[in-house]
Amino acid sequence: MLHALCCCRHAVAALPAPLLLPPPTEVATLKAKIQELETSGKLPNLDRSTSIAGPDANSNGVRDDIETYIATLPITPVQKGAALQSARALQQKLTVDLSDAIALDRVSNLGSRAISCIADVFMPNYQDGFDLDSKIEAMTANTKERAKQYLAYNRARSGSVSSAPTGNTCDP
Numbered sequence: 001m002l003h004a005l006c007c008c009r010h011a012v013a014a015l016p017a018p019l020l021l022p023p024p025t026e027v028a029t030l031k032a033k034i035q036e037l038e039t040s041g042k043l044p045n046l047d048r049s050t051s052i053a054g055p056d057a058n059s060n061g062v063r064d065d066i067e068t069y070i071a072t073l074p075i076t077p078v079q080k081g082a083a084l085q086s087a088r089a090l091q092q093k094l095t096v097d098l099s100d101a102i103a104l105d106r107v108s109n110l111g112s113r114a115i116s117c118i119a120d121v122f123m124p125n126y127q128d129g130f131d132l133d134s135k136i137e138a139m140t141a142n143t144k145e146r147a148k149q150y151l152a153y154n155r156a157r158s159g160s161v162s163s164a165p166t167g168n169t170c171d172p
Contacts (some may be wrong), residue, residue: 014165044069046142051150052094078170079129082121085171086114086133090140094149098156102154107153108162118171 037043047054047065054063062070062084068084089110089121115133122129141150 037120041072044139046139048143049050049142050145052145053091054146056091061082061091062067063087063091063140066091066136068137073132075132076121079118079121082114082117082129082170083132083136086111087136087140089114093153094140094146096153097153104153104156104160105162108157108160108166112162113169113171115167116165120168158171 023122034043045068047063050056054065056062057064060067066087067084070080070087073080073083075083077138089107092107092110096103099106110125115130116133118129121127122132141147
């Protein structure tokens with residue numbers, strides 16, 4: 001028992017110093033810098049409302065700010081279509097009924113099809129497609145509420161098994 005206490009004491013002594021939050025003026029400066037980058041177009045102007053779904057004026061299943069971002073990308077129309085398909089699948093992960101196993105499977109399959117589509121349309125540079133998908137994923141879960149919901153979706157799917165889609169997986 002003495003050994004355990006000794007080791008714990010050394011372990012506690014080896015812990016890093018607590019993380020200090022920046023002063024409020026630095027936070028305000030960071031917010032101003034983000035606003036400046038969004039206004040200049042160097043950073044996408046994302047919806048930061050508390051709504052999980054966010055605005056979707058044309059009801060196409062893609063949040064308006066993400067759709068606007070995809071429209072500005074210097075990629076082909078087919079690649080933009082794949083990016084929109086991915087954004088739609090990611091958005092559904094936020095809004096699916098987590099208690100409905102069939103709906104969870106359906107949304108998971110939509111996500112698998114979207115990833116496969118992105119890989120196909122970005123060939124031979126499929127990594128560019130995966131990088132874009134990761135960026136859209138981060139943009140989709142850009143608020144505390146959305147991030148929590150996305151984590152809840154992933155917890156609900158944890159341990160599940162899916163098969164990889166085959167054939168043309170891009171939406172028409």
